[in-house]
Amino acid sequence: xxxxxxxxxxxxxxxxxxxxxxxxxxxxxxxxxxxxxxxxxxxxxxxxxxxxxxxxxxxxxxxxxxxxxxxxxxxxxxxxxxxxxxxxxxxxxxxxxxxxxxxxxxxxxxxxxxxxxxxxxxxxxxx
Amino acid sequence: xxxxxxxxxxxxxxxxxxxxxxxxxxxxxxxxxxxxxxxxxxxxxxxxxxxxxxxxxxxxxxxxxxxxxxxxxxxxxxxxxxxxxxxxxxxxxxxxxxxxxxxxxxxxxxxxxxxxxxxxxxxxxxxxxxxxxxxxxxxxxxxxxxxxxxxxxxxxxxxxxxxxxxxxxxxxxxxxxxxxxxxxxxxxxxxxxxxxxxxxxxxxxxxxxxxxxxxxxxxxxxxxxxxxxxxxxxxxxxxxxxxxxxxxxxxxxxxxxxxxxxxxxxxxxxxxxxxxxxxxxxxxxxxxxxxxxxxxxxxxxxxxxxxxxxxxxxxxxxxxxxxxxxxxxxxxxxxxxxxxxxxxxxxxxxxxxxxxxxxxxxxxxxxxxx
Numbered sequence: 110x111x112x113x114x115x116x117x118x119x120x121x122x123x124x125x126x127x128x129x130x131x132x133x134x135x136x137x138x139x140x141x142x143x144x145x146x147x148x149x150x151x152x153x154x155x156x157x158x159x160x161x162x163x164x165x166x167x168x169x170x171x172x173x174x175x176x177x178x179x180x181x182x183x184x185x186x187x188x189x190x191x192x193x194x195x196x197x198x199x200x201x202x203x204x205x206x207x208x209x210x211x212x213x214x215x216x217x218x219x220x221x222x223x224x225x226x227x228x229x230x231x232x233x234x235x236x
Numbered sequence: 237x238x239x240x241x242x243x244x245x246x247x248x249x250x251x252x253x254x255x256x257x258x259x260x261x262x263x264x265x266x267x268x269x270x271x272x273x274x275x276x277x278x279x280x281x282x283x284x285x286x287x288x289x290x291x292x293x294x295x296x297x298x299x300x301x302x303x304x305x306x307x308x309x310x311x312x313x314x315x316x317x318x319x320x321x322x323x324x325x326x327x328x329x330x331x332x333x334x335x336x337x338x339x340x341x342x343x344x345x346x347x348x349x350x351x352x353x354x355x356x357x358x359x360x361x362x363x364x365x366x367x368x369x370x371x372x373x374x375x376x377x378x379x380x381x382x383x384x385x386x387x388x389x390x391x392x393x394x395x396x397x398x399x400x401x402x403x404x405x406x407x408x409x410x411x412x413x414x415x416x417x418x419x420x421x422x423x424x425x426x427x428x429x430x431x432x433x434x435x436x437x438x439x440x441x442x443x444x445x446x447x448x449x450x451x452x453x454x455x456x457x458x459x460x461x462x463x464x465x466x467x468x469x470x471x472x473x474x475x476x477x478x479x480x481x482x483x484x485x486x487x488x489x490x491x492x493x494x495x496x497x498x499x500x501x502x503x504x505x506x507x508x509x510x511x512x513x514x515x516x517x518x519x520x521x522x523x524x525x526x527x528x529x530x531x532x533x534x535x536x537x538x539x540x541x542x543x544x545x546x547x548x549x550x551x552x553x554x555x556x557x558x559x560x561x562x563x564x565x566x567x568x569x570x571x572x573x574x575x576x577x578x579x580x581x582x583x584x585x586x587x588x589x590x591x592x593x594x595x596x597x598x599x600x601x602x603x604x605x606x
Contacts, residue, residue: 120572146257147274150534150554150562170534172273172555173467182498201272 112138113205117220117227121163121179125223133220134208135181137169137200140233145171148200153189154210160185160186162219167209169200179216184212205231244291246385246449250489251558254463261466262356264291269465276468278363280435281600284391285347285464286456294384294427294443299376302349306341308508309368311491313501317343323415323432325499327491328361329510333517334487335494337361338479340432343418350428352386354481368509384427385449387442389461390472394418394439398429401455405429407449410441417441423448434469436476436598438561445562470556474563477525477594483537484523484551484565490514493567494551495523495594521567525594526550526580527604528562530587535580542579542586545569558597559604564589575605 112118117125122141126134142148150170160166160180167178188211193199200207214220224232244266251258256267267288269276279285297305306314312326322343328336335359342350353361363378369376378564389398399406408418409429417430427443444452457463470480479485486492492500500514528535529547535553549570555565568578574593579586595603 143257146269147272147555150531152533168533170555172471172534172557173268175534175536 111153112226117223125181132211136208139204142204151197154186184214246287246446267465268467273467274557276464279462284393285462287388290385293358294381295351296379297349301374305374311500321416322518333513335485364477385446390433390439435472466510475597492519493521525592526564526589533582534562540581
């Protein structure tokens with residue numbers, strides 16, 4: 110699956126979608142779910158909690174391994190996708206539909222620090 | 237870091253053609269899955285799956301003193317191997333009673349036994365057997381069979397699928413009881429078909445000359461046997477309560493503390509390497525299953541187990557596709573009964589887990605108390 114052009118990406122394999130209301134939806138990339146294998150557990154961040162860019166804020170576990178999810182830009186968690194707690198395998202089904210949490214960024218211009226699809230494709234091909 | 241190239245089995249190209257995710261498994265380039273590990277796991281529990289286990293090594297022992305060499309080299313007693321084709325699961329110990337390897341020993345003739353040993357320990361096993369052969373003046377010819385490939389076909393339909401492809405082997409293999417093998421000739425030459433496995437399901441392990449590997453693999457694919465990677469192999473063996481060398485025990489761990497007392501035969505005056513150490517050091521830990529009760533993650537090796545009698549450690553943990561819960565194998569203090577609740581440190585939390593008897597699953601069914 111190719112990485113959608115309308116999303117931004119991190120080198121740590123999160124995707125970020127800037128929505129109309131100015132909030133950012135965050136998930137993990139298709140490359141990441143493929144590397145993880147069957148996802149069986151997701152620990153979502155706390156709504157209302159603030160995290161700095163790059164801070165570990167959630168955990169995803171596959172049959173194989175556990176991995177942290179990192180905050181793509183500094184901000185406050187305003188919503189979490191609780192449906193994923195019961196059906197974590199949705200991340201394998203469609204990684205770009207399975208948003209994990211939404212954030213209100215401290216600074217909307219921080220998207221400039223993120224990768225575009227082509228930049229992420231370079232990162233993913235190295236791993 | 238990686239300077240030596242990965243070793244490849246004769247099925248490497250076949251795995252890649254199937255789109256396998258390949259990983260470095262102890263220096264071998266092996267398939268971890270071909271897509272969904274959970275689906276592969278369930279295929280073995282419900283129908284038939286197969287694993288390339290050609291990284292493991294068959295070692296043939298030729299000579300009239302082969303039995304006496306194994307009698308001294310193995311903690312289980314090869315005297316139990318009385319009929320040709322019979323197999324025995326055993327540990328090979330060092331002098332201190334630590335486990336050098338766990339293996340299966342097959343008896344074919346008084347002057348021909350076959351061991352099947354783990355990949356990562358194979359070279360060390362050969363050195364150790366060579367040393368013992370000299371020490372006991374056994375005069376046995378030790379023949380590593382790197383010319384063989386091996387495929388484990390496992391699941392309730394596994395044997396039928398093998399007979400569908402090779403009907404001529406049915407006569408020789410249908411009557412085989414579990415832990416017996418037969419040399420059937422044909423494409424299998426002086427390899428074998430054995431009713432053994434590492435999944436808790438019925439099935440066969442096929443051993444045959446390496447040049448046959450792709451043909452045998454593809455014919456099994458053609459009759460619907462699902463290729464399964466080492467990922468599913470690990471979750472299947474864990475549900476089946478079977479130890480993994482290097483994880484659940486190693487050369488620093490007594491088999492008595494690794495749940496393998498049933499494979500150690502201390503009866504009588506048979507001398508074997510490590511016996512004195514085991515006699516001097518009785519069981520100190522129990523090896524048991526854990527079932528995660530709380531939500532909050534997946535049990536993994538090296539997590540600390542907190543019990544009323546002291547601490548223990550998880551040696552293998554995963555998510556069980558059959559039970560849809562996390563399970564683990566753990567070494568914990570003696571005296572904690574099945575049904576007891578213990579706690580496991582998972583990240584920054586302590587999660588409750590229940591002590592359960594092994595195995596968790598056998599022949600497709602959960603064995604957990606209702």
